[in-house]
Amino acid sequence: GAGVSQSPRYKVAKRGQDVALRCDPISGHVSxxxxxxxxxxxxxxxxxxxxxxxxxxxxxxSDRFFAERPEGSVSTLKIQRTQQEDSAVYLCASSFSGSYKxxxxxxPGTRLTVL
Amino acid sequence: xxKTTQPISMDSYEGQEVNITCSHNNIATNDYITWYQQxxxxxxxxxxxxxxxxxxxxVASLFIPADRKSSTLSLPRVSLSDTAVYxxxxxxxxxxxTGANxxxxxTGTRLTVIP
Numbered sequence: 001g002a003g004v005s006q007s008p009r010y011k012v013a014k015r016g017q018d019v020a021l022r023c024d025p026i027s028g029h030v031s032x033x034x035x036x037x038x039x040x041x042x043x044x045x046x047x048x049x050x051x052x053x054x055x056x057x058x059x060x061x062s063d064r065f066f067a068e069r070p071e072g073s074v075s076t077l078k079i080q081r082t083q084q085e086d087s088a089v090y091l092c093a094s095s096f097s098g099s100y101k102x103x104x105x106x107x108p109g110t111r112l113t114v115l
Numbered sequence: 116x117x118k119t120t121q122p123i124s125m126d127s128y129e130g131q132e133v134n135i136t137c138s139h140n141n142i143a144t145n146d147y148i149t150w151y152q153q154x155x156x157x158x159x160x161x162x163x164x165x166x167x168x169x170x171x172x173x174v175a176s177l178f179i180p181a182d183r184k185s186s187t188l189s190l191p192r193v194s195l196s197d198t199a200v201y202x203x204x205x206x207x208x209x210x211x212x213t214g215a216n217x218x219x220x221x222t223g224t225r226l227t228v229i230p
Contacts, residue, residue, distance in 0.1 A: 004158070091159075092158075103161040103164070106157075106159050108157055
């Protein structure tokens with residue numbers, strides 16, 4: 001079956017623009033995670049959904065970052081008024097389990113470059 | 116906060132066994148140890164997870180001593196395709212709402228397999 005997909009794969013934005021990054025998790029997966037990965041660093045947790053409920057958003061770096069998963073499947077990470085420091089790869093992962101237990105399946109990521 | 120410490124990089128020749136050790140001195144009673152592999156331009160991929168003693172699957176083994184303050188990922192007979200970054204994570208798989216504490220990737224270990 002299909003894995004986790006993300007779109008777009010690459011996004012270039014001018015500073016101050018809003019961007020929306022999409023994640024299609026594996027069908028039936030309860031948990032969905034967003035991570036930010038800077039060059040040469042490991043992924044850093046942003047937020048976590050269980051179905052449509054956003055249970056943890058403690059990793060979101062500022063109120064310019066917003067994530068939603070309205071129907072418990074597809075998720076969108078929105079970044080308002082992008083800044084250069086937002087340039088990174090944004091990874092989405094899903095998991096069958098309703099907790100943090102078990103394997104997370106990652107998408108290929110969206111590389112965001114803010115000019 | 117159960118953070119981890121790993122070597123920044125390792126080199127190995129093809130066909131050798133590679134052992135990557137991760138230190139996690141502050142591991143909590145309910146924490147599990149999970150290893151992920153990441154190739155360039157891809158999301159991380161789950162390798163193995165364990166709680167104590169030894170876990171083995173088709174690709175790796177995970178050794179965890181009794182005090183659980185460290186763990187060792189063992190890759191048998193590595194090939195060039197095993198060149199990647201390997202991350203050790205420590206967290207409570209049953210907890211919710213504390214994602215920032217539980218999903219810390221760190222900088223990982225960059226393994227280079229030499230022909």
